[in-house]
Amino acid sequence: MSEFPLRYELLATCPHTSARRGRIHTAHGTVETPAFMPVGTQGSVKTVGSEDLEAAGFQQVLANTYHLSLRPGEDLVERFGGLHELMSWRGPILTDSGGYQVMSLSKWRKISDEGVVFKSHLDGSELFLTPEKSMEIQSKLGVDIAMCLDECPPYPCTREEAARAMERTHKWLPRNLASKGEKTNLFGIVQGGVHEDLRRESAETVSSMSFDGVAIGGVSVGEPTEMQYPVVEFTTPLLPKDKPRYLMGVGHPQDIFHAVKCGVDLFDCVLPTRMARHHALYTMQGRVNAMNLQWAEHKGWFDEDSIFPPTERYSAAYVRHLFKAEEPLGARLASLHNLWFYSRMMQEIRDAIEKGTWPELMARYAHA
Amino acid sequence: MSEFPLRYELLATCPHTSARRGRIHTAHGTVETPAFMPVGTQGSVKTVGSEDLEAAGFQQVLANTYHLSLRPGEDLVERFGGLHELMSWRGPILTDSGGYQVMSLSKWRKISDEGVVFKSHLDGSELFLTPEKSMEIQSKLGVDIAMCLDECPPYPCTREEAARAMERTHKWLPRNLASKGEKTNLFGIVQGGVHEDLRRESAETVSSMSFDGVAIGGVSVGEPTEMQYPVVEFTTPLLPKDKPRYLMGVGHPQDIFHAVKCGVDLFDCVLPTRMARHHALYTMQGRVNAMNLQWAEHKGWFDEDSIFPPTERYSAAYVRHLFKAEEPLGARLASLHNLWFYSRMMQEIRDAIEKGTWPELMARYAHA
Numbered sequence: 001m002s003e004f005p006l007r008y009e010l011l012a013t014c015p016h017t018s019a020r021r022g023r024i025h026t027a028h029g030t031v032e033t034p035a036f037m038p039v040g041t042q043g044s045v046k047t048v049g050s051e052d053l054e055a056a057g058f059q060q061v062l063a064n065t066y067h068l069s070l071r072p073g074e075d076l077v078e079r080f081g082g083l084h085e086l087m088s089w090r091g092p093i094l095t096d097s098g099g100y101q102v103m104s105l106s107k108w109r110k111i112s113d114e115g116v117v118f119k120s121h122l123d124g125s126e127l128f129l130t131p132e133k134s135m136e137i138q139s140k141l142g143v144d145i146a147m148c149l150d151e152c153p154p155y156p157c158t159r160e161e162a163a164r165a166m167e168r169t170h171k172w173l174p175r176n177l178a179s180k181g182e183k184t185n186l187f188g189i190v191q192g193g194v195h196e197d198l199r200r201e202s203a204e205t206v207s208s209m210s211f212d213g214v215a216i217g218g219v220s221v222g223e224p225t226e227m228q229y230p231v232v233e234f235t236t237p238l239l240p241k242d243k244p245r246y247l248m249g250v251g252h253p254q255d256i257f258h259a260v261k262c263g264v265d266l267f268d269c270v271l272p273t274r275m276a277r278h279h280a281l282y283t284m285q286g287r288v289n290a291m292n293l294q295w296a297e298h299k300g301w302f303d304e305d306s307i308f309p310p311t312e313r314y315s316a317a318y319v320r321h322l323f324k325a326e327e328p329l330g331a332r333l334a335s336l337h338n339l340w341f342y343s344r345m346m347q348e349i350r351d352a353i354e355k356g357t358w359p360e361l362m363a364r365y366a367h368a
Numbered sequence: 369m370s371e372f373p374l375r376y377e378l379l380a381t382c383p384h385t386s387a388r389r390g391r392i393h394t395a396h397g398t399v400e401t402p403a404f405m406p407v408g409t410q411g412s413v414k415t416v417g418s419e420d421l422e423a424a425g426f427q428q429v430l431a432n433t434y435h436l437s438l439r440p441g442e443d444l445v446e447r448f449g450g451l452h453e454l455m456s457w458r459g460p461i462l463t464d465s466g467g468y469q470v471m472s473l474s475k476w477r478k479i480s481d482e483g484v485v486f487k488s489h490l491d492g493s494e495l496f497l498t499p500e501k502s503m504e505i506q507s508k509l510g511v512d513i514a515m516c517l518d519e520c521p522p523y524p525c526t527r528e529e530a531a532r533a534m535e536r537t538h539k540w541l542p543r544n545l546a547s548k549g550e551k552t553n554l555f556g557i558v559q560g561g562v563h564e565d566l567r568r569e570s571a572e573t574v575s576s577m578s579f580d581g582v583a584i585g586g587v588s589v590g591e592p593t594e595m596q597y598p599v600v601e602f603t604t605p606l607l608p609k610d611k612p613r614y615l616m617g618v619g620h621p622q623d624i625f626h627a628v629k630c631g632v633d634l635f636d637c638v639l640p641t642r643m644a645r646h647h648a649l650y651t652m653q654g655r656v657n658a659m660n661l662q663w664a665e666h667k668g669w670f671d672e673d674s675i676f677p678p679t680e681r682y683s684a685a686y687v688r689h690l691f692k693a694e695e696p697l698g699a700r701l702a703s704l705h706n707l708w709f710y711s712r713m714m715q716e717i718r719d720a721i722e723k724g725t726w727p728e729l730m731a732r733y734a735h736a
Contacts, residue, residue: 042693043686049697050681072664072689080665080685088681296440297448313418313456317448318411321440325410328696329417 002027005212006144006185008244008265014353017261018237021353024213024244024265026092026144026185028084029059033244033265034353036256036346037062037094038273038339042071043087046273047332048339050088052310056336057343060092060144062268065137066101070122074140082142092144094187094268096248097134097176099149111151113171131175139181147215147248148176150189155222162193165218170205177209185212187246193218194227196234203238213244216264220249229258236262253282253345253368260349261358272342276334279323282306282341285367290334295320308340370395373580374512374553376612376633382721385629386605389721392581392612392633394460394512394553396452397427401612401633402721404624404714405430405462406641406707410439411455414641415700416707418456420678424704425711428460428512430636433505434469438490442508450510460512462555462636464616465502465544467517479519481539499543507549515583515616516544518557523590530561533586538573545577553580555614561586562595564602571606581612584632588617597626604630621650621713621736628717629726640710644702647691650674650709653735658702663688676708 003025012021024031038045038053041064045053053061063083068074072086080086083093102109102118109118115130131149138146149172151165169191180186188206192198206214216235219228232247236259239245246266247259256267272282279290283303288295290302298316301307311333322330345365352361371393380389392399406413406421409432413421421429431451436442440454448454451461470477470486477486483498499517506514517540521533537559548554556574560566574582584603587596600615604627607613614634615627624635640650647658651671656663658670666684669675679701690698713733720729 042689042695044690044693044695044697047696047700049701051678067693071693072685076665076685080667080683085667086683086686086689088683088686297444299448299453310419315448315454315456317440317444318454318456321410321454322412325412325435325439327410327412328415328699329412331696332415332700333417 002029004183008242012354014358015356016358018263019260019353019358020263020265021350022265027183028090028092028144031059031092032350034260034346034349035060035266036342037266037268039268039270040087042067043083046277047335052336055310056339057347060094061089062094062096064101065095065134065141066098068141069098069137070120074137078140078142084142094145095138095141095143095147097147097149098129098137100152102129103152103154113168131172132179135176135179135181139184144185145213146180146184146186148173148186148189150191150217152191152218152221153193157193159195162195163198166191166198166202170202173206173209187211187213187215189215189217190235191218194223194231199231199235200238203235207240211243213246214239215246215248217248219247220251225255228255232259232262232264236264253365257362257365272338273335276338277331279334281334282338282368290316290319290323306341308337310336370397372551376610380722382726383724384726386631387628387721387726388631388633389718390633396458396460396512399427399460400718402628402714402717403428403634404710405634405636407636407638408455410435411451414645415703420704423678424707425715428462429457430462430464432469433463433466433502433509436509437466437505438488442505446508446510452510462513463506463509463511463515465515465517466497466505468520470497471520471522481536499540500547503544503547503549507552512553513581514548514552514554516541516554516557518559518585520559520586520589521561525561527563530563531566534559534566534570538570541574541577555579555581555583557583557585558603559586562591562599567599567603568606571603575606575608579611581614582607583614583616585616587615588619593623596623600627600630600632604632621733625730625733640706641703644706645699647702649702650706650736652733658684658687658691674709676705678704
């Protein structure tokens with residue numbers, strides 16, 4: 001059902017965990033949750049087309065505001081009819097605010113309460129990003145879900161730095177809300193680093209405002225897993241039950257299972273496609289390196305339990321040969337495999353919540 | 369119909385030209401001719417899978433003996449069950465002899481009547497290629513059609529050099545024939561440079577021997593079109609009528625039309641995929657550069673008369689954006705377009721010969 005603003009529909013809760021099975025209804029269609037969004041940084045999920053993503057069963061993709069603003073530019077995208085039109089993606093699209101890329105990609109930046117001055121990683125030109133500007137760009141991109149511009153401190157940072165970043169993020173929340181596009185759903189972002197009291201304060205602040213969904217930010221920014229998990233555990237229950245909950249930038253299969261158990265609905269991560277380009281394929285026995293000699297003459301696939309339609313005619317030996325010979329088809333076949341692996345995993349997560357078979361799911365994916 | 373040795377079946381001749389419409393029956397199926405073979409140098413047509421080639425309507429592909437011998441090696445391919453199995457290609461496969469790549473890619477080589485000593489372009493190791501060795505490699509690859517090792521002199525060369533290369537090629541012909549694989553069809557190659565008398569001598573020599581097909585070599589090696597066309601014109605009529613005729617490494621659409629008119633049946637060329645990686649798309653109005661500013665906001669395709677299924681959902685603006693942003697999907701979409709363009713062109717060539725509508729075909733492709 002096409003709806004604006006978006007609506008979160010709760011379908012079922014897990015009898016074993018805090019996981020929830022739901023649906024997000026948007027103007028561009030419905031997303032069955034928990035859901036994983038492949039990352040199309042520049043309006044393209046690397047090596048695959050929108051038809052490949054549809055075939056894999058994905059319903060929503062993520063794109064990066066920072067990259068698209070630099071190339072091809074939000075004004076061009078707006079004149080073109082929006083990002084859906086440009087990349088031929090019919091389902092909902094979520095964009096980040098650009099803030100994270102400013103922090104991670106630009107060589108120089110200066111942050112103040114007003115916004116961030118930074119230099120383009122492409123040509124060094126000086127640019128200025130504010131909540132208003134981020135909302136303007138995301139509105140021009142015409143996406144379904146925009147993210148608030150926040151300050152995401154790098155890991156490690158002191159408690160003081162985490163608090164300061166959280167406070168600035170809170171100051172920016174109303175500015176984001178006030179300037180969001182007319183057809184834009186806006187998600188607030190909870191910050192607070194690894195500190196439970198800060199996360200609580202941030203969750204309460206974000207929850208009190210009229211966002212269409214809430215994200216947990218500042219996770220998966222370099223901290224070890226043993227610090228990431230508690231943050232998700234104590235933050236997720238503090239989020240509104242009637243809105244989608246999105247854990248930004250996560251992650252590995254086990255990270256996703258953990259967060260789903262805590263009640264998270266939405267995920268995005270570059271891992272499946274980035275790993276694929278680095279010769280790593282997900283299997284039910286963990287990631288394998290396609291360059292390993294063991295695959296040199298292997299006629300079957302890397303994992304007999306994970307054979308998917310777009311790659312089923314090929315062998316592990318062929319993929320290894322393609323990588324060895326630096327043939328571009330190698331990255332494509334590995335990307336298709338990993339995307340289908342993630343898509344199936346999310347489908348099995350949704351099924352397990354509905355059917356009350358979470359323990360069986362955990363046993364099945366124990367080594368993934 | 370599955371046949372070994374291969375059989376050429378003449379279906380129709382063109383009332384306007386010397387073009388002929390036929391079929392090559394092989395153990396891996398039938399090829400409707402005139403046909404174009406996409407080039408899968410290392411066992412992969414760059415950026416596309418075998419399923420993409422099948423969807424585009426191609427029935428036969430070419431692979432390079434030199435590259436496959438270096439990586440993954442003919443012994444591995446043989447143990448694997450052959451190149452068909454490795455690259456999951458069900459139709460016939462033709463390989464070149466490796467001689468051309470030795471000449472064009474290795475930094476050092478020494479040619480004698482015995483064979484060619486050369487250094488690998490990958491690691492500089494010294495290798496020795498003879499007719500016997502080339503046949504052994506191609507046999508281990510398990511291809512349907514192998515090519516004789518020949519000496520293909522670079523352009524420009526003196527008449528003396530052309531004659532010497534031709535004579536060595538002739539000396540090697542019986543050695544190729546004597547050592548070909550049991551299940552291998554073998555094509556002889558006519559050399560002789562741009563000299564009509566040498567080409568005649570070579571055509572007679574090759575025609576007198578029991579090859580399964582005959583190729584015109586030493587064309588499209590750097591000479592200008594006005595020197596290439598006469599060679600095809602005076603050589604093709606000298607070739608046996610009951611065997612497939614293959615013009616190696618050609619070419620541009622107009623070069624293919626010209627050669628088909630002379631009676632050529634088979635073509636291969638890297639152009640459609642190499643051009644695609646260099647942002648050039650074939651259209652009915654000639655090649656266009658996808659990077660050109662004119663496409664920046666173009667919602668349609670580059671050519672409204674050449675919209676093919678795998679790219680029909682996308683716009684010229686998107687392809688330009690992908691190239692500008694160095695997204696790998698750009699090369700894939702452009703490659704798919706060019707391959708479909710060539711495939712349709714060959715289908716229209718076959719139709720025009722059968723229906724006697726060659727002049728109409730020439731008018732339609734006048735600007736392509």
